[in-house]
Amino acid sequence: MSAVQATTAFDTVRTPDPANRPIKIHTASVKVTYGQKEALHGVSIDIPEKAVTAFIGPSGCGKSTFLRCINRMNDTIAGARVEGTIKLDDQDIYDPDLDVVELRARVGMVFQKPNPFPKSIFDNVAYGPRIHGLARSKADLEEIVVTSLQKASLFNEVKDRLSEPGTGLSGGQQQRLCIARAIAVSPEVILMDEPCSALDPIATAKVEELIDELRANFTIVIVTHSMQQAARVSQRTAFFHLGHLIEEGPTDHVFTNPLEQRTQDYITGRFG
Amino acid sequence: MEHTVSAYDDDLKAIARMVTEIGGLAERAVGDSVAALTRLDLALAQRVVAGDKELDRLQHEIEEKAILVIARRQPMANDLREIVGAMRIANDIERIGDLAKNIAKRVVAINGVFPNKQLITGVEHMCEIALQQLKRVLDAFASQDDQAAGAVRQRDDEIDALYTSLFRELLTYMMEDPRNLTFCIHLLFCAKNIERIGDHATNIAESVHYVVTGRSYEEERPKADASIASTISGS
Numbered sequence: 001m002s003a004v005q006a007t008t009a010f011d012t013v014r015t016p017d018p019a020n021r022p023i024k025i026h027t028a029s030v031k032v033t034y035g036q037k038e039a040l041h042g043v044s045i046d047i048p049e050k051a052v053t054a055f056i057g058p059s060g061c062g063k064s065t066f067l068r069c070i071n072r073m074n075d076t077i078a079g080a081r082v083e084g085t086i087k088l089d090d091q092d093i094y095d096p097d098l099d100v101v102e103l104r105a106r107v108g109m110v111f112q113k114p115n116p117f118p119k120s121i122f123d124n125v126a127y128g129p130r131i132h133g134l135a136r137s138k139a140d141l142e143e144i145v146v147t148s149l150q151k152a153s154l155f156n157e158v159k160d161r162l163s164e165p166g167t168g169l170s171g172g173q174q175q176r177l178c179i180a181r182a183i184a185v186s187p188e189v190i191l192m193d194e195p196c197s198a199l200d201p202i203a204t205a206k207v208e209e210l211i212d213e214l215r216a217n218f219t220i221v222i223v224t225h226s227m228q229q230a231a232r233v234s235q236r237t238a239f240f241h242l243g244h245l246i247e248e249g250p251t252d253h254v255f256t257n258p259l260e261q262r263t264q265d266y267i268t269g270r271f272g
Numbered sequence: 273m274e275h276t277v278s279a280y281d282d283d284l285k286a287i288a289r290m291v292t293e294i295g296g297l298a299e300r301a302v303g304d305s306v307a308a309l310t311r312l313d314l315a316l317a318q319r320v321v322a323g324d325k326e327l328d329r330l331q332h333e334i335e336e337k338a339i340l341v342i343a344r345r346q347p348m349a350n351d352l353r354e355i356v357g358a359m360r361i362a363n364d365i366e367r368i369g370d371l372a373k374n375i376a377k378r379v380v381a382i383n384g385v386f387p388n389k390q391l392i393t394g395v396e397h398m399c400e401i402a403l404q405q406l407k408r409v410l411d412a413f414a415s416q417d418d419q420a421a422g423a424v425r426q427r428d429d430e431i432d433a434l435y436t437s438l439f440r441e442l443l444t445y446m447m448e449d450p451r452n453l454t455f456c457i458h459l460l461f462c463a464k465n466i467e468r469i470g471d472h473a474t475n476i477a478e479s480v481h482y483v484v485t486g487r488s489y490e491e492e493r494p495k496a497d498a499s500i501a502s503t504i505s506g507s
Binding site for chain 1: 486487
C-alpha cells in the first residue's frame, strides 16, 4: 500500500449528533496541498446548522486550513490546492460558476486579531451592506448597522461615538465590531479563527456569551487553542492531528469520555 | 502517558495515594471494630472511635486537593473522571469509617453482657466478606481494573443474604427471651452497619467503573436483602 492510500484509508471516529440537527455544510475527503506539501489528508465532516462546532488540535494540525476551505479563503494563498467536496446547503462551493464574493457574504469570517477597517465604527459595519447593496436607503443602512451592533452586544458601548474610528476601541470591543461587521451582511455561517486569543478574560467571556447568542440564528465554526473555550461554547467538537480528523462528536462526550486515545492525550495535556 | 506539565501528574498521584491511605485506615477500623465486638475489647473499641477523626481529616484533605486541581488545571476526560471518582470514593470511605465507629460505640454499650457466641460468629462472617469486598474494590481503584470492580458489585448480594438470615435468627432470640433484647438490637445494628459497608463498597465499585470506562452501569444491581419482607409471624 502506498503512502497516499494509507492516508486516504484513515478512519475518523464519529459519535452522531444526539440533537439530530440538519446539516448545513457537508464535506467529504477534503485534501489541501500547499505546493508539494499535503496539509490535509482527506477530511470528511458534516457541520450541523445553528450550532457551534469547534475545531481543536495542536498547531499545524490543519484545523485552520480546513476552516479556510469553507469560504474559499485558501484561494488567496498562492500554491494552495483544494480537492474533495464541500457543499453549503447541497451547493458545491468549489463549482467554477459560483460567485466567490457572494459565497463569502454567506460565509463570514472573524480572525484571530481584531482587524477593523481604518474607518468609523459606523462605516466598519456599513461597509458590507453597502458593497453588497443590501440597503435601499440611508435609514435602511442605519437600521442594519444598529441591529448588527446590538446583535454583537456592542451597541450600548458605542452608540454615542459611531463616527469615531473603529481602531480606537479596546481589543475586545474591536473583536465584537468585527463580529458586527460579519453579521451585517446576514451570513448563514460564521467562521471564527481563534477569535479570543488576543483578548483578556473579560472580553473573552463577552465574545463567548455572544457566540452562544448567535448560534440561534447562525451556523458557527470556531477554531480555538483553548480546550476550555471549546468545551464552553460548542455543541460539537472535532479533533485534528497531523492533517487528519481524528475524532468528532458531541462536545460533552469528547471532553468527558473521548473514544480515541490521541484525543484523550491531547485534551488532558499529555501530548508527547 | 505522562502530562506535559509534570506537576499535574504529581497532583493526581498524590490524590490517588491519599485515597489508598484513607482506604487502608477504613479497612483497619472495620476489622478492629468487629474484633472489639467479638472480644468485647473496650480499649480497642475506644481506639476505633478515636481513629475516626483521622479518616474525616483525610477525606477533607482529598476533597480540598481535588478542588484545587480542578481550579488550577481544569482536568478533562479521564483525568476529570479520576478526580471526581476519588472525591466520591473518599466520601464512601469516610461513611464506612463512621459505620465502624458506630459498631465500636455499641461494644461500649453492650458492656460485657454476652448471651450467645453463635450470633457473634454470624456478624464476624459478614464482616470478613465486607472486608474482602472493601479490599478488592480499593485494589480495583488503584489498578483501574473495571472487571475486578464489577466482581465486587456482583458479590454484594452475599452480604445481603447473610444479613437477612442473621436478622431472622436475632428475631427468634428476641422472641425467646426479652432479656436478650438489648444485646440483640445492638448486634442487629452492627450487622446492619456491615451490610451498609458492603453497599458503600458497591458504590465504590460503581465509581471505579465510571472512572475507567466513562459510563455508568445500566442494569440494576442484584439485591438479596429480604429482611424487609420478614415479619415476626412470617419468620
